[in-house]
Amino acid sequence: MLRIALTSVPVDDQEKAERVYTGILGFEKKQDFPVGAARWLTVTTPGQSGGTELLLEPVGHDFARSYQKALFEAGIPAAAFATDDIRAEYERLRAEGVTFRGAPTEIAGSPATALFEDGCGNLIQIFEAR
Numbered sequence: 001m002l003r004i005a006l007t008s009v010p011v012d013d014q015e016k017a018e019r020v021y022t023g024i025l026g027f028e029k030k031q032d033f034p035v036g037a038a039r040w041l042t043v044t045t046p047g048q049s050g051g052t053e054l055l056l057e058p059v060g061h062d063f064a065r066s067y068q069k070a071l072f073e074a075g076i077p078a079a080a081f082a083t084d085d086i087r088a089e090y091e092r093l094r095a096e097g098v099t100f101r102g103a104p105t106e107i108a109g110s111p112a113t114a115l116f117e118d119g120c121g122n123l124i125q126i127f128e129a130r
Helices: 014-024 062-074 086-095
Strands: 006-011 028-035 038-044 053-058 079-083 113-117 123-128
Touching (some): 006 014, 006 062, 014 038, 079 086, 086 123
Parallel strands (some): 006 053, 079 123
Antiparallel strands (some): 038 053
């Protein structure tokens, strides 16, 4: 059976992304080694070092930058992360200076969601896991 082991999010600055994704969002750095002019830099959910890794992948090509910009301008998240308490997470991240596009909202039959800017060129969605 297949399982998700690695996925990625494009970032315009790996140093900044490392600070945001570990220092603010709370993920743990798992791998960090040079690959050419960039780094293979992954993070994972705290306490789940064997879980899915998120590669903070540099946007090294023009087409990747264009795609990242198009998603951002269209309001489409590059990734989505689950939380048990979206209101508490929203308040915690706002206190850390994270810019949200609005307060958490719930559409009938769907979990509450909120969208924020990661400061590395992306919109990220958080949702309340049920």
